[in-house]
Amino acid sequence: MQIRSMFFKANASSALANPVLQANLRTSKGKFVDKRRTAVADFQAEGGDFEAMRVAAAEVRNLVLKDLDLWLEKFEAAATARGATVLWAKDGEEICRHVVDIARRHGVKKAVKSKSMLSEEAGLNQALEASGIAPVETDLGEYILQINDNEPPSHIIAPVVHKSLDEVADLFEKVHKKPRKTEIPELTREAREALRQHFLDADMGISGGNFLVAETGSVALVTNEGNGRMVTTLPRVHVVVTGIEKVIPTLEDLSLLLRVLIRSATGQHISNYVSLLTGVKQPAEHDGPEHLYFVLVDNGRADLVASEFQDMLRCIRCGACMNHCPVYQTIGGHAYGWVYPGPMGSVLTPLYQGLDKAIDLPHAATLCNQCGVVCPVRIPLPELLRKLREQQVDKNLRPWLERLALKTWAWVASKPKLYALGTRFGVRYLNWLAGGSDRIRVLGAAPEWTLGRDFPAPEGRTFRELYAARKP
Amino acid sequence: MRIALFVTCLVDLMRPRIGFAAIRLLEAAGCEVVVPETQTCCGQPAFNSGDRASAALLAKKVIIEFEGYEYVVAPSGSCADQIRNEYPGLLGDDPEWHGRAAALASRVHELTDFLVNVAKLDKLPGEFAGSITYHDSCAGLRSLGIKRQPRALLAKLPGVELREMPGAEECCGFGGTFSVKFGEISAAIAGKKCANACTTEADAIVGGDLGCLLNIEGKLRRMGDEKTRVLHIAEVLAGDR
Structure with missing residues (x-):
C-alpha cells in the first residue's frame, strides 16, 4: 500500500470537516469502549484477574521474541510434518511473488480472501489482478471496501467503521444493481448472496493468521462472520499470509491469548468462530485444502527484534489502542495514511516505512496513555512514540523552527535570571494581546492553539514576581 | 515538615494564584513551605518532544x-510524574545522577496526593458553594493514581456538590506541545471534553493540571460558554484570599 502519512495534518483537517465521519466515529467508539469495559468487568466478577492475564500474555509474547528464530523453526518443522509448505518473504514484493507463483502453479483463476493486514501491506490484491487472478474479499467490511474502488481500511478489525449504514446502502444499490436495502440484515444477506458463488468457484483461499502455534504447526483464526472458515476449507489451495512475530509456543498459550485478544478487541468473551487450521486434508478427512502454504513475512519486523522497539512486536492486533485513543476517535483511521492507524500504527508506520515518511505520526498523540493501560500485551505505546520522537531529533528530521524553539526554551529555563526576565516580559506581552479581556483570540506565537479555541490571558504578573514582593 | 513547592512553569506564568493557594493548603496541613527561587521548568516539553539532552x-x-528537602510538592500531576517517574530513566546512563534522581523521585508528590496521603490534611482553609465536575488529568490519573484524592478533599467542603461527567478519565486533548502542533485536532478533542462536562450543568470544571484547564477554558469560551468557571483544585480547596 502506498504510504500517505506525510499528509497526516491535511488528512486530519478534512476528517474533522466531514460530519458523516464524525457521526460514525461517535457511534462506534461507544460500542468498542463500553463492550470491552463490560467484558473485563464480567471476567473480574467471575473471579478472573484481567490484569494478571495481561501480564501473563505479555510474558508469552516476550518469551517468543527472545528466541524468535527458534520458535519459527519449530513452527516450520511442525507445519511441514503435516504437509504444509512454509515460505519466507522479506517484503511486500516477495509476498506478492510467492502468492502469484502458488496461484499459477495450481492454475488458480479466482482467490477468496479473509482478512489479512499483511496483504494490505503488500498490495496483494493489485498484484493478483495484474497477474490475471481475481481476488475477492469475503470479510463483509473488506468486501465493502473492495467494491468501493479498493478503498483502504480505516481500522484493523473493523475496516469500514468510518462508513454509515446509508453509505453502504447506496454502494450496494449501485454495485449490486438491486433495490436499495435499508436494514443491516437485508444488506448482509445481499452480500452473502453475492459472495456465495465466489466461495464455490474459488480455487484458492488466502487468509491472515492471528497466531501460529509452534507445537502443532497450526494457524489460529479469530472471526465473527464465518467467512474465514469457508476460505480455509472450501478451496483446494490455501495460503496463509502473516507476520513472523505471530508465532506462539503452544495451544495452552493460544487459549490465554485468545482470552485477552477477544475481550480487548470486540468485548466478546469469545468470537463467533475460532478456527485452527492444521496441515493439509488427510485421506479420511472431508474438508480442508489439499495444498497449504504459509507465507511468513518479515517486512521490517526482524529489525525490531532486540531493538529498543521490540515491545511493539508483542502486538496481537486487537485494535483496543485506537478504540481508546482520543486522536484516532477524532479523526478516524484514514488520516494516518498507511495500513495501521492509531497508536500502534503511529509506532509501526515509521518503523516499517521509514521515520522520514511519517514525520507527524509519532507526534500525533497526546501521550495520555489510554492505549497503554488497555493494551492486552502491555505495550508501552507512549514510551515508544517518545523514542521515535527522539530518533527524529537525533536525525534532524524535525522542522528547524521547532528545534530552535525547544533549545532556546531549555537554555533560557536553565538560566534562572534570564528566565525570570523573559517570563516577566512574556506575561506582559500576552496581557497586552488580550487587551484587558480574559482571553486571546489569535495567538501569533502559537497560531495552532487559537485555531479552534481561545487562549486564556495570564493573570498579569508571574508567581515569581508576586512571591518576591510578598516576602518580608 | 519542611517541604519545597515546585510551582511549575505554567502556574508561574499564567496563574500565580494557584501557587499561593497551594502554599496556603500546605501551611494549613502544618508544613513549612519553601519556594526555591531559581526553579523554572521540569523539562517535560523537551522530554516529550524527543530532545533528551535539553530534558x-x-x-x-x-x-x-x-x-535537599524532605518532600517536594507540585500542583500538577504531569510535572510530578515527570520528576517521579521519568527522571531516573532519563538520567539512567549516569550512575551518579541516576542515583540522585531515584533518591528524589519517591519524595515528589502531586498536591492532592500529598495533602491526603502524606500530610493528612483534615480541615481545609477554603470554602466553595456550588456544583463541581472533576476532570481527571492523564498523567496524574494513569501514572500517579490520582483519582480518589481530589474527591476526598472536595468532600470535606460542605458547600460542594460533585457531579461526575461522562468520560471524566478521557484526555482533554491538551497533550503539551501536541496542543500547538495539532491545534485543530487538540481543540476538537477539547470540544468533546467540554460537551461531556457541560452535561452535568456544574458551576465549575475543576482539575489538577493547569495545562488541561487552559485548554478546557479556552475551548469553553470559544464555544460561547461564558458562565462555567474553570478552576484548579487548589483554588477551590484554599478559597479566594
Missing part, C-alpha cells in the same frame, strides 16, 4: 534545587 539539562537543575 536532562533541566532535570539535573531540578534535582540540585530540590534534593
